[in-house]
Amino acid sequence: MSATDHADQPAPVAERVTLGEDVQSLRERIALGSFIAVPFIAFLAAIPVAWGGWLGWHDVVITFLMYGLTxxxxxxxxHRLFTHKSFKPNRVVKNVLAVLGSMAIEGPVIRWVADHRKHHKFSDRDGDPHSPWRYGTSLRGLTKGFFWAHMGWLFDSEQTNIEQYAPDLAKDRDLVRISRMFWMWVLVSILLPPLAGFLLTWSWQGALTSFFWGTVVRIGLLHHVTWSINSICHVVGERPFRSRDKSGNVWWLAIPSGGESWHNLHHADPTSARHGVKRFQFDTSARIIWILEKFGWVRDVRWPTRERLQAKSVVKSVA
Structure with missing residues (x-):
């Protein structure tokens, strides 16, 4: 039996695929709160810290590299691979992407995918885990809903059922193993920047500043950019394509989100490997998939076609 065949064999039914329970525990809530609060506080402190001279070239390089990878x-x-199957990777690419995604500290891959698939099934309707329209359309309701969509939903004690929404991933032994080792990828994500900072400067100050920028600020920024797709992009933005929800395109989030904020096309055509389909709609995630395809490391990429875009457009032509 080849290594690939072994990876595709079903995991034992009794094996927990994420180490979590169906109901979020108090300990998990406390840990989640810490990973939200500490980076957010550090993000607020980032400008005065930089102004005080605690920002070196190595901090910039490490932060940008870690942000881009995660x-x-x-x-x-x-998102595009495990949730929507926008392309088929080889085993190495699959596992590397699962590890890098885990290092973003947004939860184990199988848990994340289950939540997002449920979101698409009920997008902006009853059952959506994080719709900003959950409490109605009044100013008070939308304000409450916006906070819920941005981060409040993360503390919901009821977890999305993996057997219902991600049974395919629960049968992949590689992804089960990576999900169960989530705690290790969290430690790598936290400790790698200060280690790199120390090796580049041979000083504890270099390690400390790299930890501040490359770990704490980077995690906070990445989290809030990701959560903004749930909140901001379901409240405002242009909607050039027909979708069943209120997903919109928010141009100023395109670069920091890797092209995810071209959210209207994504909800109109979820399996598309490219979200930014018009001129100057930068989508670095699609470019990475394109490069991987050119190297022969991924195949069967679901690129959007002009005919498909035209069929979903609210106007007669798409540039």
Missing amino acids: LHGITVGY
């Missing part, structure tokens, strides 16, 4: 682990891996 961002695209989510956008290319968790």
